[in-house]
Amino acid sequence: MSILGAVAVPHPPIILPEVGRGEEEKISATTNAYKEIARRIVELKPDTIIITSPHSIMYSDYFHISPGEAATGNMAQFRAPQVALAINYDTDFVRKLSTDAMAQGVSAGTLGERNPSLDHGTMIPLRFLQQAGLDFSRVKFLRIGLSGMSAAVHYKFGQIISQVADDLGRKTFFIASGDLSHKLKADGPYGFVEEGPQFDSQVMENLGGADFLKLLTMDNKICNRAAECGLRSFWIMAGALDKKSVRAEKLSYEGTFGVGYGIVWFDIEGDDADRNFAYQLAKFKT
Numbered sequence: 001m002s003i004l005g006a007v008a009v010p011h012p013p014i015i016l017p018e019v020g021r022g023e024e025e026k027i028s029a030t031t032n033a034y035k036e037i038a039r040r041i042v043e044l045k046p047d048t049i050i051i052t053s054p055h056s057i058m059y060s061d062y063f064h065i066s067p068g069e070a071a072t073g074n075m076a077q078f079r080a081p082q083v084a085l086a087i088n089y090d091t092d093f094v095r096k097l098s099t100d101a102m103a104q105g106v107s108a109g110t111l112g113e114r115n116p117s118l119d120h121g122t123m124i125p126l127r128f129l130q131q132a133g134l135d136f137s138r139v140k141f142l143r144i145g146l147s148g149m150s151a152a153v154h155y156k157f158g159q160i161i162s163q164v165a166d167d168l169g170r171k172t173f174f175i176a177s178g179d180l181s182h183k184l185k186a187d188g189p190y191g192f193v194e195e196g197p198q199f200d201s202q203v204m205e206n207l208g209g210a211d212f213l214k215l216l217t218m219d220n221k222i223c224n225r226a227a228e229c230g231l232r233s234f235w236i237m238a239g240a241l242d243k244k245s246v247r248a249e250k251l252s253y254e255g256t257f258g259v260g261y262g263i264v265w266f267d268i269e270g271d272d273a274d275r276n277f278a279y280q281l282a283k284f285k286t
Contacts, residue, residue, distance in 0.1 A: 002165035003244070004044045005268055006174035006237050007037050008207055008230070010261035011053070011124040018080035026256050033252035033263040038132035040265070046173040048090045050142045050161060052233040053121030053177045057114055060148035063101070063157055065094050067110035071143070073118025085118060085126050090140035090170070097142070097164045106157050118143070121177045146232040151216040152281055154232050158239020159278065176237035178230010180260025188258015190227055199226035200253070200260040203234070207264040208250040212238040212277045217284055238277065245272035
C-alpha cells in the first residue's frame with residue numbers, strides 16, 4: 001500500500017498568526033484540525049507528499065507538475081515575508097508520472113512553468129507540517145496544479161498518481177488543498193449567493209461520507225455560482241483513493257470570513273473493488 005492516506009484542507013493565509021495578527025483566533029477550529037492532521041502525517045513518515053493546489057500553475061487542458069529539484073516560497077504578498085519555506089521535489093516520481101499520464105491519454109507534465117515559487121495553496125499545509133516537526137530534508141514533494149478538464153479526467157489522473165506510487169514503492173501521502181465556496185456571507189469579500197452554503201454542505205457531506213460518485217457528479221451550476229476553489233483538487237484525491245476502503249473523518253468546517261474552510265481526513269483500511277468510481281461515473285453518465 002503506497003498511498004498512506006489523504007486529507008482535504010483549506011489554505012487561508014489569515015490562519016497564520018504572522019498574517020492574521022489576531023484574526024486567526026476566529027477560525028480556531030480550523031487551526032486545531034490543521035495541527036492534528038499535520039501531527040498525523042508526521043507520524044506516518046511518508047517518503048513523498050503530493051500537494052494539489054488551485055493556486056499553482058493551471059491550464060485548461062493540462063495538469064502542470066512543478067519541475068526542477070527544489071522550490072522556495074514565502075508569504076510576502078500577505079505582508080509576512082518572514083514565513084518562508086523550501087522543499088525538495090521527488091524528481092523520479094515527477095518524471096514517471098509525466099510519462100505514464102501522457103501514455104494513458106492524460107495531458108500532464110512539467111511544461112509551461114510561469115512561476116517556480118511556492119503558492120499559498122501549497123505554503124499553508126507546508127507551514128503546519130513544518131511546525132509539526134516534519135523533516136523536510138528527508139521527505140520529498142510533488143506540487144500539482146489543476147485543470148479545466150472533466151471530473152473523469154481529474155479522477156483518472158489521481159488513479160495514475162496512485163499507480164506510480166505503487167510502481168516506485170513510495171510511501172505517499174496526498175494533500176488536496178482547496179477552499180470551498182467564496183460566497184457564504186453578504187459582508188464577505190465576494191458577497192453571498194444561496195448556492196454558496198449549498199455547495200459547502202454538499203461537499204462536506206460527500207467528503208465526510210467518502211461518497212466520491214456524488215462528489216464527481218455535483219451540479220455544475222451550483223459549483224460555478226458558489227465560486228468554489230478546491231473541487232478539482234478533491235477529484236484528483238478521490239482518484240488516488242480508487243478501489244480503496246477508506247474511513248473518512250470530518251475534523252472541522254468554518255465559514256467565518258465568508259469562505260468555506262473544511263478539513264476531512266481519509267484513512268485507508270484496505271482494498272475495495274466496489275469503490276471503482278471511474279466505472280461508476282461512466283455508468284452514471286450513460
